[in-house]
Amino acid sequence: MSPIIHTHSLRVRYGETDQMSVVYHTNYLNWFEVGRTELIRAAGLSYRQLEEKGVLLPLTDASISYKKPAKYDDVVEIRTHVELISPLRLTFAYEIVRLPDEELLVTGKTMHVFTTTDLRPIRLSKTEPEVYAWLEAQHKGEQL
Template identity: 80%
Template structure:
């Protein structure tokens, strides 16, 4: 099974770096959020629309592994895919790669739970079956 991978490019801004011109470590988590947001937008859906439907996807856990630093003005690609999905939980996996040389800089995962607006867990497969089916389809590689 090869999940669908969504790619989004960005250029490292000066404000995202430290005194050594290296991307400050917490910015990668922000980039993971960009990857998630653009992944969902790829379904012609936005987080705002999900929230309007009463579905929230709060983060419960995150892990990150730093391989190489990104530096000021590097163009990087955030590669995002669904690595696990159940009716209650969703895990996204990420790779951040420098575009110029395809060097892997960072890998990571974020784990989420589906909730209503009161943050009570829900089964997305019942609440929004079309959205769940789309996410499951992405996880299975579009098969």
């Protein structure tokens, strides 16, 4: 089965572009964060609530591949899914496409570990089994 893909659309703001009206490269990483925040929100849980439960998701690695530039006032869609999950780690994969033609602009991944608020690794499957089960179901393409 394929993972469930969560989507979030936004319009490129002027402040996200350079003098050529092209989105500045680091903004795509910010959009990745928007994608994973909205994916977690789809579980009925915000990042803030996860942190209040004592669980953090620090970033350990990021990769990004630029295909074509987004420009000022474009409408783009961030497509996010859980690519890999284990009790200790989580990898999200992303595609950013321009709408309405769905032209692929950027692909990327971010890797995270589950930790306590003092950055000690934890097994999410034991600490927050419901959250872990939901993320695992997303990866497997299952609805809970």
